[in-house]
Amino acid sequence: MNNDRQMYNVDLSCAECKTAITQLPFEPTGDKPVYCTTCLRARRDSRGNSRDSRGPRQMYQVNEKCAECNAAITQLPFQPSGGKPLYCFDCVKARRQ
Ligand SMILES: [Zn+2]
Ligand SMILES: [Zn+2]
Structure with a gap:
Protein backbone atom coordinates (compact mmCIF):
# COMPACT_ATOMS: atom_id res chain seq x y z
CA MET A 1 0.00 0.00 0.00
CA SER A 53 -12.10 -20.23 -6.70
CA ARG A 54 -10.24 -23.35 -7.68
CA GLY A 55 -7.26 -22.41 -5.58
CA PRO A 56 -3.66 -23.03 -6.49
CA ARG A 57 -3.58 -26.05 -8.70
CA GLN A 58 -1.72 -28.99 -7.26
CA MET A 59 0.61 -30.62 -9.74
CA TYR A 60 1.61 -34.25 -9.64
CA GLN A 61 5.08 -35.28 -10.72
CA VAL A 62 4.75 -38.02 -13.29
CA ASN A 63 6.83 -39.78 -15.88
CA GLU A 64 4.41 -40.31 -18.74
CA LYS A 65 4.17 -39.77 -22.45
CA CYS A 66 1.54 -37.95 -24.45
CA ALA A 67 -0.76 -40.43 -26.21
CA GLU A 68 -0.90 -38.13 -29.21
CA CYS A 69 2.52 -36.63 -29.86
CA ASN A 70 4.68 -38.75 -27.51
CA ALA A 71 6.00 -35.68 -25.74
CA ALA A 72 7.26 -36.33 -22.24
CA ILE A 73 4.80 -35.38 -19.52
CA THR A 74 6.43 -34.60 -16.20
CA GLN A 75 3.56 -32.79 -14.47
CA LEU A 76 -0.15 -33.36 -14.36
CA PRO A 77 -2.90 -31.37 -12.63
CA PHE A 78 -4.41 -34.69 -11.53
CA GLN A 79 -3.12 -38.03 -10.39
CA PRO A 80 -2.90 -40.35 -13.40
CA SER A 81 -5.08 -43.42 -12.96
CA GLY A 82 -3.14 -45.43 -15.50
CA GLY A 83 -6.17 -46.60 -17.42
CA LYS A 84 -6.64 -43.53 -19.54
CA PRO A 85 -4.49 -42.01 -22.27
CA LEU A 86 -2.66 -38.88 -21.21
CA TYR A 87 -2.09 -35.83 -23.34
CA CYS A 88 0.49 -33.06 -23.06
CA PHE A 89 -0.70 -29.50 -22.54
CA ASP A 90 -0.37 -28.66 -26.22
CA CYS A 91 -2.48 -31.62 -27.28
CA VAL A 92 -5.06 -30.99 -24.55
CA LYS A 93 -5.35 -27.42 -25.77
CA ALA A 94 -5.59 -28.52 -29.40
CA ARG A 95 -8.30 -31.06 -28.56
CA ARG A 96 -10.32 -28.46 -26.69
CA GLN A 97 -10.49 -26.13 -29.64
ZN1 LIG B 1 -17.38 2.52 -13.31
ZN1 LIG C 1 1.03 -34.10 -27.08
Whole structure:
Protein backbone atom coordinates (compact mmCIF):
# COMPACT_ATOMS: atom_id res chain seq x y z
CA MET A 1 0.00 0.00 0.00
CA ASN A 2 1.35 3.36 -1.00
CA ASN A 3 -0.93 6.16 0.07
CA ASP A 4 1.50 8.80 -1.12
CA ARG A 5 0.82 7.97 -4.73
CA GLN A 6 0.44 11.05 -6.85
CA MET A 7 -3.08 11.61 -8.14
CA TYR A 8 -3.88 13.45 -11.34
CA ASN A 9 -6.93 15.67 -11.45
CA VAL A 10 -9.00 14.70 -14.45
CA ASP A 11 -12.46 15.29 -15.87
CA LEU A 12 -13.45 11.92 -17.27
CA SER A 13 -16.21 9.37 -16.97
CA CYS A 14 -15.92 5.65 -16.40
CA ALA A 15 -15.99 3.65 -19.64
CA GLU A 16 -18.25 1.12 -17.97
CA CYS A 17 -20.72 2.86 -15.65
CA LYS A 18 -20.18 6.49 -16.71
CA THR A 19 -19.41 7.56 -13.17
CA ALA A 20 -17.50 10.82 -13.11
CA ILE A 21 -13.79 10.35 -12.49
CA THR A 22 -12.01 13.32 -11.03
CA GLN A 23 -8.76 11.73 -9.97
CA LEU A 24 -6.51 9.09 -11.46
CA PRO A 25 -3.32 7.50 -10.11
CA PHE A 26 -1.82 7.92 -13.58
CA GLU A 27 -1.85 10.55 -16.27
CA PRO A 28 -4.63 9.67 -18.74
CA THR A 29 -3.37 9.24 -22.29
CA GLY A 30 -6.78 9.65 -23.87
CA ASP A 31 -6.59 6.61 -26.11
CA LYS A 32 -7.41 4.04 -23.43
CA PRO A 33 -10.71 3.50 -21.62
CA VAL A 34 -10.68 4.67 -18.04
CA TYR A 35 -12.61 2.94 -15.29
CA CYS A 36 -13.76 4.11 -11.89
CA THR A 37 -12.32 2.34 -8.86
CA THR A 38 -15.53 0.31 -8.44
CA CYS A 39 -15.43 -1.04 -11.98
CA LEU A 40 -11.70 -1.55 -11.80
CA ARG A 41 -12.12 -3.66 -8.71
CA ALA A 42 -15.03 -5.59 -10.25
CA ARG A 43 -12.98 -6.30 -13.35
CA ARG A 44 -10.05 -7.42 -11.24
CA ASP A 45 -12.29 -9.58 -9.05
CA SER A 46 -14.03 -11.30 -11.94
CA ARG A 47 -10.69 -12.15 -13.42
CA GLY A 48 -9.25 -13.29 -10.12
CA ASN A 49 -12.24 -15.34 -9.04
CA SER A 50 -12.24 -17.64 -12.02
CA ARG A 51 -8.79 -18.69 -10.98
CA ASP A 52 -8.87 -18.29 -7.22
CA SER A 53 -12.10 -20.23 -6.70
CA ARG A 54 -10.24 -23.35 -7.68
CA GLY A 55 -7.26 -22.41 -5.58
CA PRO A 56 -3.66 -23.03 -6.49
CA ARG A 57 -3.58 -26.05 -8.70
CA GLN A 58 -1.72 -28.99 -7.26
CA MET A 59 0.61 -30.62 -9.74
CA TYR A 60 1.61 -34.25 -9.64
CA GLN A 61 5.08 -35.28 -10.72
CA VAL A 62 4.75 -38.02 -13.29
CA ASN A 63 6.83 -39.78 -15.88
CA GLU A 64 4.41 -40.31 -18.74
CA LYS A 65 4.17 -39.77 -22.45
CA CYS A 66 1.54 -37.95 -24.45
CA ALA A 67 -0.76 -40.43 -26.21
CA GLU A 68 -0.90 -38.13 -29.21
CA CYS A 69 2.52 -36.63 -29.86
CA ASN A 70 4.68 -38.75 -27.51
CA ALA A 71 6.00 -35.68 -25.74
CA ALA A 72 7.26 -36.33 -22.24
CA ILE A 73 4.80 -35.38 -19.52
CA THR A 74 6.43 -34.60 -16.20
CA GLN A 75 3.56 -32.79 -14.47
CA LEU A 76 -0.15 -33.36 -14.36
CA PRO A 77 -2.90 -31.37 -12.63
CA PHE A 78 -4.41 -34.69 -11.53
CA GLN A 79 -3.12 -38.03 -10.39
CA PRO A 80 -2.90 -40.35 -13.40
CA SER A 81 -5.08 -43.42 -12.96
CA GLY A 82 -3.14 -45.43 -15.50
CA GLY A 83 -6.17 -46.60 -17.42
CA LYS A 84 -6.64 -43.53 -19.54
CA PRO A 85 -4.49 -42.01 -22.27
CA LEU A 86 -2.66 -38.88 -21.21
CA TYR A 87 -2.09 -35.83 -23.34
CA CYS A 88 0.49 -33.06 -23.06
CA PHE A 89 -0.70 -29.50 -22.54
CA ASP A 90 -0.37 -28.66 -26.22
CA CYS A 91 -2.48 -31.62 -27.28
CA VAL A 92 -5.06 -30.99 -24.55
CA LYS A 93 -5.35 -27.42 -25.77
CA ALA A 94 -5.59 -28.52 -29.40
CA ARG A 95 -8.30 -31.06 -28.56
CA ARG A 96 -10.32 -28.46 -26.69
CA GLN A 97 -10.49 -26.13 -29.64
ZN1 LIG B 1 -17.38 2.52 -13.31
ZN1 LIG C 1 1.03 -34.10 -27.08
